[in-house]
Amino acid sequence: FGIGLSSFKKKKTVLTLHWVRNGFLRQLSAKMICKQVDTAVVHSAFMKKQLCNLGVKNVVHVEYPCFDQSIKPDKAEACAYWGIATDIPTIVCIGNTRYDKGLDILLDALQRAEHPFQLLICGKEEAFDRSFIEEKIRPFADRVKLCLHYLSEEELSNALSASDIIALPYRRSFNGASGPLGEG
Numbered sequence: 001f002g003i004g005l006s007s008f009k010k011k012k013t014v015l016t017l018h019w020v021r022n023g024f025l026r027q028l029s030a031k032m033i034c035k036q037v038d039t040a041v042v043h044s045a046f047m048k049k050q051l052c053n054l055g056v057k058n059v060v061h062v063e064y065p066c067f068d069q070s071i072k073p074d075k076a077e078a079c080a081y082w083g084i085a086t087d088i089p090t091i092v093c094i095g096n097t098r099y100d101k102g103l104d105i106l107l108d109a110l111q112r113a114e115h116p117f118q119l120l121i122c123g124k125e126e127a128f129d130r131s132f133i134e135e136k137i138r139p140f141a142d143r144v145k146l147c148l149h150y151l152s153e154e155e156l157s158n159a160l161s162a163s164d165i166i167a168l169p170y171r172r173s174f175n176g177a178s179g180p181l182g183e184g
Helices: 024-035 045-053 075-082 103-110 130-136 138-143 153-162 179-183
Strands: 014-017 039-042 059-061 090-094 118-122 144-147
Touching: 014 024, 024 045, 039 045, 045 059, 075 153, 090 103, 090 153, 103 130, 118 138, 118 153, 130 138, 138 144
Parallel strands: 014 039, 039 059, 090 118, 118 144
Antiparallel strands: none
């Protein structure tokens, strides 16, 4: 609720919000926190509109930044890193396996895929754990690589470079900014 943030009033304070959660108390909390800082930064026009609708006046929309300036491996190097083919379209799903990110939606849809594909799932296990994922991919497990932990910079770079498609099957309940979308 912003308790203690007033101690920073002698300094300019900037807060970054990565999502605006639903529910009276959560929205009240966001509103009160924003009142205690000079600027609240969000990474989508949708989130800015949500905060403005709550009466927040000090919100600024800054598109999700890409901080990684390193040279990325080419596709062939990245595919070799993961041990996947270069001549089959690669779908990459990056990020923690939270419910709102919809990995289950993607896995259900791929069961009906009529074209060749290979799938790389990268991110820390959360709502959907390894056993759930392995059960869902059983019909096409030979086309899937799993990397179920928080990614290193090298792993992230290779996952992005190996991709032909970055899949982001977010549920409607997801109202935050997406790092994988920005990277994609």
